[in-house]
Amino acid sequence: MKEFKKTLLIDLDGVLNTYHGDYNNDFIPPIRDGAKELLEKLYLEYEIKLFTSRNKLLACKWIIENDLDKFITDVTSEKQPAFLYIDDRAISFNGNYSKLFEDIKNFKVWYSA
Ligand SMILES: [Mg+2]
Structure with a gap:
């Protein structure tokens, strides 16, 4: 039984690569230091899916080139049911709309100056 x-x-x-705002449709930046080690630990307990709006073939190629295909089971741009969504452009909603409004207004992605 699975x-x-x-x-x-x-x-x-x-999140998993060194992207910091310089988007290129045809090129996925290199993997970040520590990303493979994180996935190595997580995949023991979680099913990991890559959540990206990028071209699926390009993303799959990047996964294989970085030897991550053992840890990642799927690539999707759809919001599938999941325990958690991990993203550099996200806010965790805590039930308070005033706080959410402020968080949206003050949001800065972690790699921005
Ligand atoms: Mg992102």
Whole structure:
């Protein structure tokens, strides 16, 4: 019987790679230091799917080139059911709309100056 693992949808640009705002449709920046080690640990307990709006073939190629195909089971741009969504452009909603409004107004992606 297949063991049930909670799913994590993990973003590519700005999370698993060195992207920092210089988007190129035809090129996915190199993997970030520590990203492979993180996936290595996570995949033991979670099903990991790459969550990206990039071209799926390009993203799959990047996964294979970086030897990550053992850890990542799918590439999707759809919001599939998941335990967590990990993204550099996200805010965790805590039930308070005033706080959410302020968080949106003050949001800065982590790699911006
Ligand atoms: Mg991103």
